[in-house]
Structure formats: C-alpha cells, structure tokens
Amino acid sequence: MSFxxxxxxxxxxxxVLWIVLITAALYLIRGTAHKTIQAAAxxxxxxxxxxxxxxxxxxxxxxxxxxxxxxxxxxxxxxxxIEREFDRINETVRKDLANYSALHRSLSESIGRIxxxxxxxxxxxxxxxxxxxAVEAVAEMDAKExxxxxxxxxSDIHKSLIKAxxxxxxxxxxxxxxxxxxxxxMRPDWRQIQQTLAAVGKNVDSLLSxxxxxxxxxxxxxxxxxxxxxxxxxxxxxxxVNFFVSAFVLCIAIGGATINFSLIARPxxxxxxxxxxIGNFRTADIAALVIILVEISMGLFLxxxxxxxxxxxxxxxxxxKTRVRMVWITFSILFLLASVEAGLAYMREVLLHDELxxxxxxxxxxxxxxxxxxxxxxxxxxxxxxxxxxFALTFVAIPLETFVHSLRTVVGLIGLxxxxxxxxxxxxLGNVFLYLGVLLKQLYDIPLFVPLWFEERVARQAESxxxxxxxxx
Numbered sequence: 001m002s003f004x005x006x007x008x009x010x011x012x013x014x015x016v017l018w019i020v021l022i023t024a025a026l027y028l029i030r031g032t033a034h035k036t037i038q039a040a041a042x043x044x045x046x047x048x049x050x051x052x053x054x055x056x057x058x059x060x061x062x063x064x065x066x067x068x069x070x071x072x073x074x075x076x077x078x079x080x081x082i083e084r085e086f087d088r089i090n091e092t093v094r095k096d097l098a099n100y101s102a103l104h105r106s107l108s109e110s111i112g113r114i115x116x117x118x119x120x121x122x123x124x125x126x127x128x129x130x131x132x133x134a135v136e137a138v139a140e141m142d143a144k145e146x147x148x149x150x151x152x153x154x155s156d157i158h159k160s161l162i163k164a165x166x167x168x169x170x171x172x173x174x175x176x177x178x179x180x181x182x183x184x185x186m187r188p189d190w191r192q193i194q195q196t197l198a199a200v201g202k203n204v205d206s207l208l209s210x211x212x213x214x215x216x217x218x219x220x221x222x223x224x225x226x227x228x229x230x231x232x233x234x235x236x237x238x239x240x241v242n243f244f245v246s247a248f249v250l251c252i253a254i255g256g257a258t259i260n261f262s263l264i265a266r267p268x269x270x271x272x273x274x275x276x277x278i279g280n281f282r283t284a285d286i287a288a289l290v291i292i293l294v295e296i297s298m299g300l301f302l303x304x305x306x307x308x309x310x311x312x313x314x315x316x317x318x319x320x321k322t323r324v325r326m327v328w329i330t331f332s333i334l335f336l337l338a339s340v341e342a343g344l345a346y347m348r349e350v351l352l353h354d355e356l357x358x359x360x361x362x363x364x365x366x367x368x369x370x371x372x373x374x375x376x377x378x379x380x381x382x383x384x385x386x387x388x389x390x391f392a393l394t395f396v397a398i399p400l401e402t403f404v405h406s407l408r409t410v411v412g413l414i415g416l417x418x419x420x421x422x423x424x425x426x427x428x429l430g431n432v433f434l435y436l437g438v439l440l441k442q443l444y445d446i447p448l449f450v451p452l453w454f455e456e457r458v459a460r461q462a463e464s465x466x467x468x469x470x471x472x473x
C-alpha cells in the first residue's frame with residue numbers, strides 16, 4: 001500500500017490516480033466482463049437445469065418401477081387370498097357333495113314315511129248303518145192299516161240304533177287314536193327334514209357370502225392387473241400401514257429377544273467362561289446371541305415348511321414328503337433349544353441363590369441364607385419363560401415377511417420424495433445462478449458510475465443531434 005501511494009509525492013494524488021486507472025481499465029473491459037459473467041451464469045443455469053431434468057427422468061423411472069413392484073406384490077397377495085377362498089369353497093362343496101347321496105336318501109326315506117303315514121291317517125267317514133233304510137220303510141207305512149206290530153218294530157229299531165251308535169263311536173275313537181299315533185310318528189321325520197334343510201340352507205348361505213367375497217376380490221384383482229390408479233393408491237396406503245404395524249411387532253419381538261438374552265447370558269458365562277473375549281465382546285454374550293439367532297432361524301424354516309410364509313421359495317417348492325420331514329426336524333431342533341434355555345434359566349436362578357447365600361455369609365447374616373418358601377415360583381416362571389420365548393419368537397417370521405415386502409414400497413416412496421426435492425433444489429439453484437449473473441453485472445457497473453454517466457450523456461446528445469438533423473432535412 002505504501003508503494004502504491006508513493007508513486008507521486010502526494011499520497012492523495014496517488015490514490016486518485018490509481019482510482020482513475022482502475023476505473024478506466026474496468027470500463028475498457030466492461031463488455032468482456034459482462035459477457036464472461038453472463039456466460040458463466042448461463043452455463044451454471046443450463047447445467048443445473050439439465051441435472052434437474054435428469055433427476056426428473058430418474059424420478060419418473062423410479063415411480064414406474066415402484067408402481068410395477070407395488071402392483072406385482074398386490075397381485076401376488078390378492079392371488080393368495082383368492083386361492084384361499086376357492087380352497088374354502090372347494091372344501092365346503094366337497095363335504096356337501098360327499099354327503100349329498102346320503103342326504104338325498106335320508107330325505108327320500110323321510111318323505112316316503114310321511115306320505116305313507118299321511119295316507120293311513122286320512123279320516124274316512126263310516127258307512128251309514130242298515131237301520132236307516134228300515135226307518136224309512138216304516139215311515140212310509142200307512143198308519144191307518146192298524147198294524148199292531150209297528151210298535152215292536154220301532155222298539156227293536158231304537159235298540160239297534162243305540163247299539164249301532166255305540167259301536168260307531170267306539171270304532172271312530174279307535175280310528176282317531178290310530179291317526180293321532182301316525183301323526184305323532186310323522187313329527188321326528190318333519191324335524192329331521194327341517195334340520196337337514198336348515199343345514200343345507202346354512203351351507204348355501206355360506207357359499208353365497210363367500211362368492212360375494214370372491215367377486216369383490218376378483219374386482220380388486222382386475223383393477224390391479226389393469227393398473228388403475230385407485231388400486232395403486234389403495235395398495236400404497238396398505239403397504240404403509242403394514243410397514244408400521246410389522247415394524248411395531250418386530251420391536252416387540254426384539255424386546256422379547258432381549259429378555260431371552262438376559263435369561264441365558266449369565267449361565268452361559270459359567271459354561272464358556274466369563275472372562276474370555278472375542279474381539280471387544282464377551283464370548284458368553286456371543287454364545288447366547290447365537291442360540292437366539294439359531295432359534296429364530298429354526299422358526300423361519302418351520303414357518304416356511306408349513307407354507308405360512310414365503311420368504312424362501314426353495315423350501316416352498318420342495319416335495320410334500322420332504323417338506324413334512326423338514327417340519328419335524330426344525331420343530332425338534334426348536335424344542336431341544338427351548339429345553340436348553342429352560343435349563344439355563346434354572347441354572348441362572350441357582351447361581352443367583354448361591355450369590356445371595358455367599359454375600360449373606362460374608363456379611364455374617366446367617367438367617368438370610370435360608371431359601372425362601374416361595375422361591376420355586378420365580379424358578380418356575382423363569383423356566384417357563386425360557387421354554388416359551390423360543391416358540392414365541394418363531395412367529396416373528398410373519399411380521400418379518402410383511403416388513404420385507406412393504407419395505408420395498410416405503411423405500412421407493414422415500415426415493416421418490418428425495419428425487420423430487422433434489423430436482424426442485426437443482427432447478428432453484430439454476431435460477432439462483434441465472435439471476436446472480438444479472439446481479440454481478442449490476443455490481444460490476446457500480447464503480448463505473450462516472451464514465452457510464454458520461455457515456456449516457458454522450459449517447460443522449462448524439463441521439464438528440466440525430467433527431468435534429470432528421471428534423472432539419
């Protein structure tokens with residue numbers, strides 16, 4: 001600075017001289033500087049715009065891929081549901097058709113018995129007695145004939161009438177009792193027919209309700225196959241719900257695995273040594289963790305062998321005989337590991353009692369060394385937890401499968417959101433650099449306000465002279 005201000009004997013004059021020289025230099029290269037700033041800003045703007053378009057294309061490709069993956073997963077899940085519904089209908093129809101011949105025979109026999117009893121129970125009116133004609137004949141006799149034997153005839157007719165009436169009433173009572181007995185015999189057949197028809201009606205209603213469910217699933221399946229937006233939105237929301245629910249269940253399973261780890265870590269230290277290390281971790285902790293992981297693996301293989309989950313297609317494609325053998329093998333291994341954990345839990349309780357007794361002896365508290373009367377409750381509880389938790393961890397395969405399948409959709413949605421934000425930021429940065437170039441040109445012209453003012457004045461004067469010249473012509 002002293003050298004720059006020392007080019008003349010007067011520092012102020014030197015500073016003014018330098019300002020004039022720098023201003024003149026900046027003014028002379030103004031056009032080139034503006035072009036350079038504009039070119040740099042334009043190139044950065046175009047670069048960021050191209051990058052934004054590339055990210056937008058990647059976003060569209062990822063959205064298409066996520067849509068295909070989502071539709072494929074939804075189609076597979078819907079096919080499994082429809083297949084299960086058809087299996088249920090097939091089982092119901094098979095049972096009904098298997099019993100159809102017996103049902104038809106039972107209904108035919110019941111209806112035949114009812115018809116036979118009904119025909120026998122028909123109320124047939126008794127034939128009119130023979131004395132009716134005799135009464136008519138006597139009534140037609142002329143009373144003037146004076147026959148004395150008419151009175152005796154009428155007396156005999158009266159006696160016969162009373163006797164015939166008694167016999168007719170007795171026969172009628174017997175026939176009515178027989179008909180009522182036949183009608184009572186028809187009651188069980190009617191009940192059997194009613195129960196059979198009620199069972200048939202229940203099966204038919206079940207088939208109708210399941211057919212309605214299948215129609216709904218088929219409509220949803222067609223929407224998925226055709227790739228409609230409504231089906232995609234439904235599948236996306238369903239995947240998000242399944243993701244969070246399965247993540248919550250997996251967190252619960254991790255808590256159960258942690259409790260299981262605490263049950264067997266301490267006795268494992270007595271078995272493999274509490275001071276040995278593998279890296280920075282204790283060997284006992286690693287051994288306990290390996291046992292838990294093996295139990296979870298056996299549970300996964302068991303679920304795959306039972307075809308409850310489909311994480312490993314190779315296991316599901318095994319022959320039925322081999323798959324059943326695998327079920328028994330994995331269950332046996334899981335049962336043995338659960339038994340081992342129950343023994344380790346008992347060993348943990350024994351070690352805890354020994355430590356309590358030792359600490360009591362060291363303190364001199366003889367009475368505290370006695371084992372409590374109800375200590376067996378905690379021992380049984382720990383053994384039960386050690387035996388049950390491995391089987392409970394077996395069902396982790398179900399939320400794990402749901403979590404894995406829904407994770408693809410969630411990761412795709414997160415990737416789409418990231419690419420969308422990145423495209424917006426790149427476009428915003430491109431516009432920022434474009435307007436930054438305009439700002440830099442304006443800032444470049446600020447120190448040149450004096451020559452630019454003179455340039456503007458000269459330009460205006462030249463323009464006014466040109467206008468005056470045109471007006472004079």
